[in-house]
Amino acid sequence: MHIATKPKRIKKAEEVEEHPMIIKDNQGKILAEYDRKMVETIKSTVAKNATDEEMMMFLELSSRYDLDPFKKEIWFLKYKGNDPQIFTSRDGFLKIAKRDAEFKQIQSQAVYENDEFEIGQEFVDGVFKITSFKHKFGAKDRGKILGAYCIIEYHTNKPLLTYVSYDEYKQPTPTWKKNGSSLIRKVAEKECCRLSAGVSGLHIPEEMPLYYQNRSKNMMSDEVSMDKLEAEAHRKREEKEVIDVEIKGD
Numbered sequence: 553m554h555i556a557t558k559p560k561r562i563k564k565a566e567e568v569e570e571h572p573m574i575i576k577d578n579q580g581k582i583l584a585e586y587d588r589k590m591v592e593t594i595k596s597t598v599a600k601n602a603t604d605e606e607m608m609m610f611l612e613l614s615s616r617y618d619l620d621p622f623k624k625e626i627w628f629l630k631y632k633g634n635d636p637q638i639f640t641s642r643d644g645f646l647k648i649a650k651r652d653a654e655f656k657q658i659q660s661q662a663v664y665e666n667d668e669f670e671i672g673q674e675f676v677d678g679v680f681k682i683t684s685f686k687h688k689f690g691a692k693d694r695g696k697i698l699g700a701y702c703i704i705e706y707h708t709n710k711p712l713l714t715y716v717s718y719d720e721y722k723q724p725t726p727t728w729k730k731n732g733s734s735l736i737r738k739v740a741e742k743e744c745c746r747l748s749a750g751v752s753g754l755h756i757p758e759e760m761p762l763y764y765q766n767r768s769k770n771m772m773s774d775e776v777s778m779d780k781l782e783a784e785a786h787r788k789r790e791e792k793e794v795i796d797v798e799i800k801g802d
Contacts, residue, residue, distance in 0.1 A: 573607065575615045583615035594621050599628035606636050613638055613753050617648050626754070640754050642738040645745035652749065654709050660702040660741050662733040663715075666690030669698075671715065682713055700736040702744035714744040721759055 573591050575584045586594075595602055598621045599610050610628045613619075617640075619626035625644050630636040649655060663669045672684035687701070701715040716739050722728050728735060735758045742756045 573604075573611065575608070575611050577616070584611065586611060597621075598624060598626070601630050602628050602636065606630070609636075609753075610638055617644075617751065617754070619644055619647070637755055637760060638753060639757060639760075642741050642745075642756055642758075645742045645749075645751060645754070645756065648751055649704065649745040649749045652706075654706040655748075656705040656707050658702065658704050658741060658744065660700060660737045660744075661687060662700045662718075662737055663687065663698045664690060664694035664696065665698055666693065666695040667698075671701075671713075685713065697732055697736060700733075700740040702737070702740040704744050704748050712744060712748055714740055714747060716740045716743055 572588065573586045574582060575586075576582055591607060594611075595607065599607060602610060606628070610621075610626075614621055614626050617626075619640055621627065625647070626638065626640045628636060628638050646658065649658070667690045668686060668688040670684065670686045671682060673682055697718045699715055699717045701713060704712045706712075716736065718732065718736050721736060721739050722732060738756060738758045742759065745751065746754075
């Protein structure tokens with residue numbers, strides 16, 4: 553027996569339900585909700601080429617650290633053949649660190665080979681602790697850049713100091729050759745803010761080789777593998793002795 557059935561009506565494109573993208577924390581609490589129009593706007597501006605899964609990751613970090621993608625406080629980049637990276641600026645890291653009620657001020661300086669620079673430290677309870685600190689600018693010719701340090705001071709807690717090596721981050725680009733001192737200081741400031749606020753999953757352009765290599769007009773030879781460059785940079789950072797320490801008070 554043939555039973556006549558009523559054909560299903562195909563919804564028009566404008567009638568198709570578009571579910572919002574809901575961002576939750578580890579406890580299931582809703583941090584933010586983005587409708588599809590907002591998601592597509594972000595994809596076309598600060599998160600180009602992102603998949604829905606990558607957008608979830610991007611917006612989760614944006615919500616966790618209260619950084620606004622529409623103000624370009626956080627953005628997403630994905631280069632061909634490489635994993636996506638999520639960036640904020642040094643000011644973005646500072647914005648996060650300043651939310652600590654104990655935060656007082658941040659200071660940083662580049663260190664040159666002719667400067668007087670000393671950090672006394674001792675290994676206590678699994679971490680290096682600063683026992684002394686001295687930095688005095690050298691003669692008029694300060695020589696080559698060695699690195700940079702950053703200090704975050706708190707109202708009652710002991711200061712936090714980080715130091716980064718210039719050789720581990722410098723890149724063969726015009727930007728680094730011209731502004732090496734300010735760029736390495738940004739890396740030191742980022743590292744200090746990251747440790748202070750426990751930030752993970754975010755980068756600043758100054759610490760990522762691919763960022764400048766893909767934007768430099770004087771690109772290196774195509775024969776140089778970007779993957780190898782990134783792997784080498786990662787290896788150097790893994791080998792470095794991170795100074796995640798407190799300065800001993802008087």
